[in-house]
Amino acid sequence: MKVAVVGAWHVHTKEYAEAIKNNPHTELACVWDSDRERGEAFAKEFGIPFSAELETIWSDPSIAGVQITTATCEHHDVLIAAAKAGKHIFTEKVLAFTNEEAKEIADAVRASGVKFTISYPHKTWPTLLGAKQLVESGKLGEITYARVRDAHNGSTGDWLPPHFYDASQTGGGAMIDLGAHPMYTLNWFMGEPKSVVSMFTQVTNRGVEDNAVSVIEFANGAIGVSETGFVTTGMPYVLEMSGTQGSLMVHNDILEYCCEETDNKLVEKTDLPNALPLPVDAWIDAVVNGGEAPNGIDDAVALTKFMVGAYESFKTGKRYCF
Incomplete structure (x- = not known):
């Protein structure tokens, strides 16, 4: 096509x-x-x-x-x-x-x-697919906490284009851009948000936040933390999840977990699923060969909901309730 x-x-x-x-x-x-x-x-x-x-x-x-x-x-x-x-x-x-x-x-x-697809590439990663399997298996019990950090040095390294700091074009800074990955990941694992509190700061003073954290309350009392920024070098991605019966961590393309079957010792999960096709390729396949396109319009609307709450909390200095 x-x-x-x-x-x-x-x-x-x-x-x-x-x-x-x-x-x-x-x-x-x-x-x-x-x-x-x-x-x-x-x-x-x-x-x-x-x-x-x-x-x-x-x-x-x-x-x-x-x-x-x-x-x-x-x-x-x-x-x-x-x-x-x-x-x-x-x-x-x-x-x-x-x-x-x-x-x-x-x-x-x-x-x-x-056919509609929004680009959520982290949902194709073997490590996150493996984490999703662990959570859905029940081995970790009920998930009570999740932290997702995705950051790079786009501002301190001065490699992002200037228009990425124009809030009239972008809607914000690091959180609405790179922070989308932690947000849709938390939605994927934790479901619907109940409230959110945000802290955004500027390190390089370009007019939008380049260092940002949002803490999200979910309906069952679980807490999710979305961390991002354009001022970080090294350790660009971390996922931590804790449940009533176990925990997991993703870092450096490694998934480690502990639960009853590991004697509560942290071990690497080596039988990871294969990576899924990237969203753009999966979208093409859905159009050409039929089937459902990934990350559809409902997922896209959900991410907007998370972002609106995060920015409203920052602007008002108060907890935002969904």
Whole structure:
């Protein structure tokens, strides 16, 4: 199928476009961007046409799908237009700035019947799939605490693009960007949130938070901690989970756990599941061969809900109740 790249704004735009270009079932049709210079540069690099008007993409029946990697502030209008045009959608996180916008997008996607995937790549990792198996097996008992830390040195290393610090485009800083991974992981493992309290700070003083923590209360009394930042070097990812009968930890691509069957000693889990296809490839397969696309619109709406709560807590300095 032909796929149009809608937006060359995101840092992962080229990564997804390469995946579409290299997939035997797809080809890149064209690119549009609200910044013509940026869009034309991308088109030249990938050897595809630049489309100056979005309507050209929406009205082209040969284009079956779209990769939406615009600025987040453009998601609402672009995603709704794509759904109404009947284009299958692969998009980057987050879905929208508000719950109201997320609902409007979701309504359009559901009404259109298109295949929709939002990029949650951590859910494809063998270590996290193995952790999910352990939790669902009941060996750890009832989960009472989870901490997910995902951080890098994008600010201190000065390699993130300047527009990633423009809150009008991004909606925030580290939490709404990189912090999406801990948030959707906590949702995946822990379910619906009850309340959240946030602490965001600025280390490099670029106008948005680059060091952030949100503490989330879940319905059963469990606590989840979402940690992220653009000012960390080394140990970029950690997952810790504790239950009434055991615990686990993921770090450096290793999953360790302890419970009754290990005599409560921490051991490495070596029989990990195979990695799942990356979301963009799984989306292509769902469109071309049928089946359910992963990380659908309900998952996308849920992430927006977590983020809205996290930012409202920070802005007000109070606990936010969902």
